Amino acid sequence: MRIATVNVNGIRAAARKGMAAWIESSAPDVMLLQEVRADEETAAALLPGYTSVVWPCRIKGRAGTAVAVREDGSLALGEARYGVAAPGTEEPDVDSGRWLEVDLLPSGAGEGAKEEPALTVVSAYLHSGQLGTEKMDQKYAHLDLVDARMAALLARAADGGPQVLMAGDLNVVRSAQDIKNWKPNHNKIAGVMDEEIAHLESWFASGWIDVARSLAPEEQGPYTWWSQRGQAFDNNAGWRIDYQVATPALAGRAASARVDRAASYAERWSDHAPLVIDYTD
Template sequence: MSDATASLSVMAKSTNLRIASVNVNGIRAAYRKGMADWVNSRGADIIAIQEVRATVDDLSGLLGPEWDILHDEATAKGRAGVALASRRKAEIHRVTFGDDDFDSAGRWLEADYDVDGTIVTVVSTYVHSGEADTPKQVEKYKFLDALLKRLPELKAHNPLSVFMGDLNVGHRTLDIKNWRGNVKRAGFLPQERAYFDKIFGAEGEEGYNTGSAGLGWVDLGRKFAGDVDGPYTWWSNRGQAFDNDTGWRIDYQVATPELAAKATSYAVDRYPSYDARWSDHAPIVVDYKL
């Protein structure tokens, strides 16, 4: 085989992988409002789902037998819950996260997928919403501490890793339309944003407002959109927030540099109208070429 023929053979083996992520705000309600049409038409290979608020039987019944489903329910029934639905069966999955005395049930689910010979690790996660100066915020910081500890381990486990979901933090002023009115509210507190400075900071270099070296993960939304407002992924149900695009970018896909280099497109599937929404969050869809 000539070098040219070998090169063409390698190129022919590349695989396109489409991964979507969405907080459904209750999957049974989302399906009643039209989520099935999006699932059936979007062509995702893997879907990370947050705030499932249902059982694995509910998920199987709604999505159908063609999907391999992993689900981690929250300790409190009807709350939180994360899932991974894939057209490929997971090689292995993990839910252990944080210290033994920390209840992360329904908020962190990892799985390894064999994509035509390439292992890709995908995480569906749902970070606490928090509330400034309350025990809810303490739990949120515990989760973010566990996240900082887990990410280097995840990268060491597999250089082709991505975590995604509703992270409930707007990292920069570009990520919230009305950021001035939210600087003292959970979701945009300086301490919360410092965690993200560290996650996205250059690996081995001390980043702004972090006090320690960055972890080097890539925010794919910002990588593709650049330094622009949004694109937002969540809108309050109050007032005309959706119609006026007064939103927050709190849903992310965050990849290792190695996997980020294989991302070819990024999209926020914003609903055409307020009445057409099946969740208060819009799905994020990223294409990768492996």
């Protein structure tokens, strides 16, 4: 089972720039997409060979998450849940289009089937934030909601429920190992603040596994995002902010991980690169 997560930075633009060639060569069984910035019909048309569910942001042209599975694969889409907040308590400016939770069923069960999910996946797009602004307040509010949901999902898996993979653009590094320029950014810019990092570390302390890091504990990076400014991509001055975070039993099935970094700046179809992990049956 190959699972890929990537912030597409607008699925229409990604399609124009070559996303389809990457999908064909990588052939993920499951794709978790962020910053889709399109409605479900538009996104589905750009993902031939896949069945997808999309949660657009209520603000047109922003955020948006999607989950897609191969039409000829072993998994099918089941129940989808939209948003990390409890129903009736949503905060649209905080949560809209940022957390799409989907149960995956054995292929043939069909959407809406009562069969126990084979796996629950989450496509997550956490806020980037900006220090000293309302955007940072929204980021911390969303992280608080995510903390509570992560605890509930972990407890459900431990109680015999389906294993869970939460993946996406989390917009936070964990340490100097995850960013080229740690010292000039640490506690000076959103994404590298100790208060943000503490949220992620609380998940891993409770039992969640950072799958890519578990497979490469000593490696610098590998980075998944590079600023569009200057020569960041050419100099590999990147950030590791795209993750696959799994419950322990699922993480134990991870066999290999890679970042599909474009060969050159001109060949990029997003400012992020896909994080691709293969899991054994």
